[in-house]
Amino acid sequence: MHELSLAMSVMDIASRQMASRPDKRLSAIELSVGEYAGVEIDTFSTAIQTVIKSSQWPEAVAEINVTPSMARCLMCGKSFHPASQIPECPQCHSSACGIVSGREFKVIAIRML
Template sequence: MHELTLCEALLDLLDDEKARRGFRALRRLKLEIGRFGCIDPDALVYAFDVTTRDTWLDGAKIEVDRRPGRARCLDCGADVEVPDRLADCPRCGGRRLMPTGGDQMRLVEMEIVA
């Protein structure tokens, strides 16, 4: 489960932010995860809950916003949103799509306790 590894990296980032900004606790965390990111949001939330037990992050909530995948159709040239990597172009029905976005994970918001 690579979500556990992602959580460990996220915890390191949060530890650094806590040291840099000097806040006491974190109430809520919001992440954006692209549909092409090969990350299971439920597994990530579970891994976050497990890895934060008995730490300064215990009880913090994590929210995941799934971002659409984006691709460029090599048949009609359109830049389109697609639900998965195997989808056809919603404009022309073409099957030759090149992914252009939707594989990132970004920390977009933190609710802290000063």
């Protein structure tokens, strides 16, 4: 399960941060997940909650911010929200477009109390 292993990697990152602050406890993990990151948000959300519940900080929460995808046409330079992962420019209908955002999967912040 891809989402579960991702959740465990995120918890690893959080645990490493927490190791340097043994006087604190984890309160929240903030994540940025792109619309086309290849992550099933609902499944990931359930997985991270399960991982948190079995951690040393079961009361911590995961805040998942889904970031919309943006593509840019290489022919005319138009930026647009792609309807799929294989975008087509709405202006010149070129398929020479690159996805410039929306594939990221990042831990934005580890918050502690």
